[in-house]
Amino acid sequence: MLIVQISDIHCGPMFNYGSFRTAIEEINALSPDLVVVTGDITENGILTEFKMAREEFKRLKAEKVVYISGNHDYRSTGYLLFKQFFPFNQVTESGDVAIIVLSSARPDRDDGEVGYRQNLWLENTLENYKDYIKIVAIHHHIIPVPDTGADQVTIVDAGDVLRSLTKNRVDLVLCGHRHRPWRWRIEDMQVLHAGSVSCERLRGFFLYSYNVIELKGKRIEAKLKIVGGDFMRFEEVTGTPDIFQYSITPAK
Numbered sequence: 325m326l327i328v329q330i331s332d333i334h335c336g337p338m339f340n341y342g343s344f345r346t347a348i349e350e351i352n353a354l355s356p357d358l359v360v361v362t363g364d365i366t367e368n369g370i371l372t373e374f375k376m377a378r379e380e381f382k383r384l385k386a387e388k389v390v391y392i393s394g395n396h397d398y399r400s401t402g403y404l405l406f407k408q409f410f411p412f413n414q415v416t417e418s419g420d421v422a423i424i425v426l427s428s429a430r431p432d433r434d435d436g437e438v439g440y441r442q443n444l445w446l447e448n449t450l451e452n453y454k455d456y457i458k459i460v461a462i463h464h465h466i467i468p469v470p471d472t473g474a475d476q477v478t479i480v481d482a483g484d485v486l487r488s489l490t491k492n493r494v495d496l497v498l499c500g501h502r503h504r505p506w507r508w509r510i511e512d513m514q515v516l517h518a519g520s521v522s523c524e525r526l527r528g529f530f531l532y533s534y535n536v537i538e539l540k541g542k543r544i545e546a547k548l549k550i551v552g553g554d555f556m557r558f559e560e561v562t563g564t565p566d567i568f569q570y571s572i573t574p575a576k
């Protein structure tokens with residue numbers, strides 16, 4: 325099974341059309357079983373940006389797409405628009421894989437929160453999917469990411485959520501928000517942070533990118549794909565890349 329994670333599209337003034345469209349062409353060529361969009365589809369949560377985003381996403385030819393809201397989408401009462409433009413289910417099943425979405429964005433706030441009730445729901449839901457490969461997707465990062473500057477905007481109840489995830493043996497967590505690709509491993513769980521696929525506000529890793537995840541039975545192999553460039557192993561994503569060795573800054 326092939327899953328692609330793209331994140332932090334930011335339709336609006338910082339949106340790089342060239343990068344997004346190149347990425348979508350590449351993703352279509354990969355024919356993934358599932359695409360997970362981990363939030364910040366718009367910059368300001370306004371109607372014109374949601375319309376723009378919907379038009380751009382029409383290019384994507386994936387069978388299943390899971391859309392998750394980010395803090396930028398919830399600005400300017402954008403939470404009312406998000407559910408109209410990008411409706412999604414909190415649980416998506418595909419064979420023996422369950423993708424569970426946590427909503428961490430809150431109206432007009434940049435920090436995130438899972439909340440006691442949603443965390444309880446998560447634990448109960450994971451219990452029902454014991455024998456599945458369990459993937460949890462959330463916009464905010466649950467662990468700090470290096471090379472991203474002062475980290476004052478995380479989810480306020482990260483400790484409780486991490487405990488629920490590890491206790492219930494989640495296999496993979498997909499996060500966005502920081503615009504800097506990274507991977508942590510906690511016990512047997514991989515936590516994959518996506519870079520931005522098309523927002524000019526990149527941090528620490530100044531190339532547009534997305535994640536490509538292959539599930540081979542219980543084995544999860546995640547790679548980073550630079551938009552218009554090469555695949556990279558996550559072990560190589562250790563510092564700031566020398567951007568001059570890449571001739572792939574996608575045109576606008």
Ligand SMILES: [Fe+2]
Pocket residue numbers: 332334363364394396501502503
């Ligand atoms: Fe973002």
